Amino acid sequence: LLFFCVLPQLSLIADSKKSQQVGPGVIHHQEFIESGPWRLNVLEIDLANEWIKIETAIANDQLIGREKTSSLAAENDTEKHRVVGAINGDFFSSDGIPVGAQVQSGVLQKGPISRSVFGYSTSKTPIIDIVSFQGSLTVSGTNTLEVKGxxxxxxxxxxxxxxxxxxxxxxxxxxGTEITVEYLADSILVNDPFLVRVISKDSVYESGHGNNPIPLNGMVLSGHGLSSQFLNENVFIGDTLSVILSLPPVTQSISALIGGTPRMIRNGVATVEYDNEGISRSFATDRHPRTAVGFSQDSTKLFFFTVDGRQAGYSVGMSLYELADYMLEWGVYQGINLDGGGSTTMVVRGGIVNSPSDATGERPVANALFCVSTAPTGALSILKISDDEVYVLSGNQYQFSASGFDQYYNPLTINQDSLSWSCDSAIGNINEQGLFSAAENEDSGYVYVNSGEIRDSAMVHITKVASIELFPNPLILRVGEYLSIQFDAKDNFGNTIELAQNDLDWSVTGDFGVISSYGFFRATNPGEGYIIANYDAASGSTAVFVGVDTDLILDDFSTVSNWSLSGLRVELSACDFIVDNYVSTSTPTSGKLTYGLTTGGISVLYLDCSLLISGTPDAIGVFVYGDGKEHWLRGEFHDADGEKFLVNFTEENPGINWSNSWQYLRVDLVDAITHWSNPAAELSFPITWKKIYLAETVETKKDSGVIYLDDFTAHYIQTEIKKNDNLITPITYQLQQNCPNPFNPSTQISFDLPDETPVKLEIFNTLGKKVATIVNTNMPAGRHKVRFRADELASGIYLYRIDAGDFHKTRKMLLIK
Structure with a gap:
């Protein structure tokens, strides 16, 4: 059973968003923004909906302790009380006590500190403010004593x-004196007075007294000194007392409230008030996973936000400024940050929808914020096929399933055997259990599911493998070394196809090594050539050098798509890494790193990547155009066992002490330092490069500046074979993906010609109109690169097509201005 299923917009368009209604007035949005990269989840909540309310929950129903957000949601999910969505809440101490205030079901569980809180009133009004505590006990209508906490x-x-x-x-x-009281109403609220009846009194000052039991439907009022005297003289068993616990300046009746910090948006403006709330600047400017909540100007729309982070290449996290700007795009008028980092979690209808950053998965937290639907469970009203759009390889199968919901989007259990499946005949056939068999020819159509008159459909594309890319490319090994070759297979839509290693036909050209049916290559003799993988009509290859002395450029910074920024105690909003043509060692570009370091501890600005380096390099190097500010340049890589190693491109002192000139910084890998997390590690190859980073430990040297990087290089062993870049002739015709992509305004297009042939390379818009011809001539066999500039074109998707003899290939590229 071979299939794959992806969302087309994730492949064809850099940024994407998927939305689905999950409750009455509640929509879950998932968004990917490539420029981060950032993966965000947004729960959009219509507070005007009659079935919706907002609640909080505390871990294990106790002030001390921790529990996972998903567990809290599951425990509170009952009939007519469905937890549609949940996010983690406040920051907490090591033993799980929330830092700020919390109100659950109108009961004040903990008092506030001088930081912002998010609250929800009985009139369904959201609140963000810094509150204080006031409380009082009134006896006989006139005699009052202050409650301190x-x-x-x-x-x-x-x-x-x-x-x-x-x-x-x-x-x-x-x-002291303690009086135990029971509530006289079914519920109480913060900021509203409530009545209690005294059921016991303990005023004996001797061992065995004090430490009284706390009732489930009441509380204990415990006084010392003058407060004890007041209770002794004025309060007796059977008395009815009035109590009020308030959180000024808020005056509304509060049913739910949770702490956070800092406020990020005030009256529609990103303010990020870290200084007002005693938070460090680096906490606001560094990128981390984040959780936040905000609401619209008319207070009718509430939004839960999470952004994943600390996962290079997947999602790097946001600074509070970046998150505030994103929230403003959703119309947030007031917004507050909640606990983030490894705590960041969003649960929708019982499932975790984000990617928590801790290695162990979801982190137990102190409390959580809920969106609750009180709608009753009804009859089946909605069918939903598991995937809206599916891509299936011709001649293969895909198992469909469907979920059922009532009119309020409450999930229902449905008998899959009761469903009726059908599909458009051109795309294949589907049996009674939803098992779809794809036709042999490429086509598109629909699969349908019915339960009586209730129906849903899903778009199905029958597709074929169109391209195969092998990596590492090139592959450089010593005689006797071995490596499993990886690949990326795609269809004409640009979607990744899931194939097993032995689904491909593997071969080598030349007498330098052997490869198994699973793509496992062993270098046997010095030489060079190609490894080739075929699947049906698609083919891919990688150049192989065995025992060749070479300096392999891992990245010439003609694009920075391999890199993303993160850091600690840096001004991330002022940091950037872009392609620049001001200076370079390999014409025409280099990577320009703009940095801003902040005080408060060691500053580190990471250039994150994940570059697999084949074989056994002796050394790693990079050209650096310095700014003379003496910052420390380091690197990090992981070996074949996943163990971490560090290298110093410069020493901590004097660091990058040259300016306005290039220096080549080379590090022998025998000098690599084991990371503190694996001090006994032994280096094993191949390695994966993970970071180049700028560090500063001296507070007085923290500043901003610019350096340039070029030709990040791996050096390999020396042999008798003479290096000659012109020896290798491509085995197959190939048109590579343009780089960079997206681009503005120029990009490079590469193609391989195994023979001399006439070549035409043209650019078209999505309407099929030709907008440029960049090659139209006879070209020799070899690897060719041409640069295309789109200065006169508008932003959008363009197609580039090569015609070389009998070879014809079209790819997409995205211009963003």
């Missing part, structure tokens, strides 16, 4: 209220 240590002269979330008892000593 909730669920914390009782200090001298204080009256403290303890409820069930503190624990089973108050954990106080006997130097």
């Amino acid at each position: 909730v669920n914390r240590v009782r200090n001298t002269e204080e009256l403290i209220a303890y409820n069930q979330y503190f624990g089973s008892t108050t954990n106080t000593n006997y130097w």
